[in-house]
Amino acid sequence: MTRRWIALSVVFAALAAVAAPAHAAPSEPSATSREAAPARAASPNIELAQRPRKPLPGKPPAGAPKESVEADVSSRTIAVTSGFTGTEIVVFGSVVNSRQTSAEAGYYDVVVVLEAMATPLLARRKSNVAGLWVNTTSVGFEGAPSYYAIVSTRPIEEIADEDLLERHAIGLDFVRLAPAARSAIETQASDLKAFKEAVVRLKQKEGLYIKADYGVIFIGQSLFRSSITLPANVPVGPLTARVYLFREGELLSTFSSRVKFEREGIELWLYRFAMRQPVLYGLFAVFVAVAAGLIASTVFRRRDAA
Amino acid sequence: MTLTATKRVSAYSMHIYLPIAEMSANVLLFLGMGCAVGFLSGLFGVGGGFLMTPLLIFSGIPTAVAVGTGAAQIVAASVSGAVAQYRRNNVDIKMGVVLLAGGVVGSVIGVKMVRILRMAGQFDLFVALAYVTFLGVIGTLMLIESASAIQAARSGAPRARRQPGQHSWIHKLPFKMRFHRSKLYISALPPLMIGAFVGFLGAIMGAGGGFIMVPAMIYLLRVPTNVVVGTSLFQIVFVSAVTTVMQASENYSVDVVLALLLIVSGVVGAQYGAAAGARLKGEQLRLLLAALVLLVCIRIGWDLVVTPPELFSITTSLGAPE
Structure with a gap:
């Protein structure tokens, strides 16, 4: 039951985000x-x-550094x-x-x-x-x-x-x-x-x-x-x-x-990768997506069955 | 000499820097978004791309990045389902390949179109119009269909079944092919065209297009229902993969970090959604989905017609290489 409630509240949060005006959205x-x-x-x-400014001293004396x-x-x-x-x-x-x-x-x-x-x-x-x-x-x-x-x-x-x-x-x-x-x-x-x-x-x-x-x-x-x-x-x-x-x-x-x-670090690596080898980066993105999709679903299913 | 200034480090730094979108994103916000969309896609058995892309845009991600990253997310969301359907022999590979061939052509055209529209400054408008049109039409049709189904179930009267239309023009087309798994002998042109159309939309809207593909296969091609979902998933995985690579190479608009956040939370959310969906009746689900689709449609349409508070907008050359 609790699981369902958690899931439902998440859905409502998403709907609230949809309803919020677009210009106010990026509210970190x-x-x-x-x-x-x-x-x-x-x-x-x-x-x-x-505060009223103090009268300034006159011009600096000639020859002053x-x-x-x-x-x-x-x-x-x-x-x-x-x-x-x-x-x-x-x-x-x-x-x-x-x-x-x-x-x-x-x-x-x-x-x-x-x-x-x-x-x-x-x-x-x-x-x-x-x-x-x-x-x-x-x-x-x-x-x-x-x-x-x-x-x-x-x-x-x-x-x-x-x-x-x-x-x-x-x-x-x-x-x-x-x-x-x-x-x-x-x-x-x-x-x-x-x-x-x-x-x-x-x-x-x-x-x-x-x-x-x-x-x-x-x-x-x-x-x-x-x-x-x-x-x-x-x-x-x-x-x-x-x-x-x-x-x-x-x-x-x-x-x-x-x-x-x-x-620096992974940010630099990813950015360079995306800009310099865009095709390879695209393939990498697909690979990451496939792997993440398969892994996440198997991990989750196993836990559900147990 | 060094000057030591006290540095304020926020205690709850749940932010991650998105390398392509070039912004710091709240991890919890995007995980929640992925979870919510995953839940709905599990609940209704849809891909969820049509919800994810508008949500990303509303939350401040540049439209092009939202669309490009959406393609990668769809690959992940569809791949496990496609594998499961394939194991159950619910995929018509031949049909899938024909759809895919069309899909790749459509995707290539779509990605080029994104580039042209972005340069002309009309990309956001085009995306919004595409969403309003398709979500409006599909949402309305679903609403009518599910409402009448619920009414019929209540009154107990036998519902008038849809008469199978005579699609004789489809049978007159040349290049006939035999699709054994679907038990069909039809021209290859309609599936090619449907595939191309869905591939094109996927590239423009950042959606997998299952919500167009499935009805088109059922009503236009007359593919048996048990094969429809598997075949459409099969096609969506590959077309989205091609679209991802194209968006990355043409528009530099795929953010892997953002995609990963959405993928992991989406898969988890989908499991809960599927469990919740099993407790609801089919027509109730369809009615809810129709309402949701129309809500998103109205929300996007609203921005198009209401006088915006700011008439100006600025774009930097996002996506150009160094």
Whole structure:
């Protein structure tokens, strides 16, 4: 009897999954905990930033050594194994020749951008055709970073002007999205803008484009750190961490570092197998399926008979 | 200098990374899904592909990966049944081979079609339309049939048997073959075409196609009922195997890790389902299955007609080699 009840409850669980709306479906329990992390990191500074800022000391005296930024990442290699559920990358560094009196002074602004390689991407828009929602228009992008995280000491709009941010591709509004040549000619400028915004919006929804306005924290006169979430659905590939040091809207120094983000162990083996020898991999999949099907049914039947 | 930051490691890490789908999947969710679909397939004696693929898509697996992996799962789900039927001499090998020949052609065309539709951005739409059409038609027919059967059983009146239709056009076709096991002497063309059609659908929908194959064999080809299930399973195993290899090589969309999760739980679920099914009457089972089929049909159709909250969608070049 109990067996039947277990089985029936499983069926109901499946039906509930069918009934759930599709866009809400990929709800992994870990997703919330992952998203919560940067918010937690940011919270101590929110209070700080809302406080009126202290008047900044005037221009540095002529001849004073110029400030620069040095930084590194907590792990230069991130391995994707079968247990990979995303990770957190700590980007930390210090301001060389810092003139900041304390961590709270707010004398400098630091922006950290963690970005994945640009890959081709196709955005589509649905419209209603004879009562059905059908993909009708599309815009191809030659390259869009598959992952883009930006953390800063305060909202980037307050840190520097748009031209500077755009030049360095800092911020979700200025992610480098180059439309493919054909799409650039065929699409109207206003449409192109809508498509670009849609790409950023959808990527944000997937947790692949991340923004944390108060995610960089100064720990002392010169030391700062930030913690950036790298969710499990980030396409595997090399990452670049770029660190920008600003003061009063002026870019003082930049620093960049690479993070290896690659498959390891069985994940690497399976992926290479599937991509390099697809026919053999297909045969392997059939073999696995046949073996698993036969083994599972015999094992189960034997237990049932016993 | 190293900076030591406290790392939060979740205590219940029941996740596994899917190498082809490129996402971390909740093991329990997919095991439960496999179990549930396995239970239903055991209960109703169907392959379950038509339930599995939509469920995978709803749970966030890319459509192409769901369809490709579905093919591998069907191989596993059908193979033990096919072997058992073969031992009982319930497989018409000759008929199976003819169906298979058609099936391979259909599958090749279907897999190419998947590729073309994916490039055109219409694959998801096509899959949804195919599901709505076939599940709608078959669900409605089954609902009517089983409801009238239940009513007839209740009133006690003898049910009007279906009149055997005169399929004279089938007998006029050329290339006649003798199928000893099925006691048939018919043209090879209808089984070839049925096989091709089912193979094509299997590649597009990620379903074995038993729900089309079985009625087609019974009503169109007039194959004796005892041979139908075995022969259809025989054909489904091989066509799904070919489809799996094709999906892997053309679309890079077969995820072995995901397939394995679904296979193992599916086989276990099917055993419970078969045990539960033995306690229900045939027409009650068919009515339940019809309701389930229509439910899935409506659920998929809903997304097509209701204004989506987000009109845009993005796709990366999933499946392209490095």
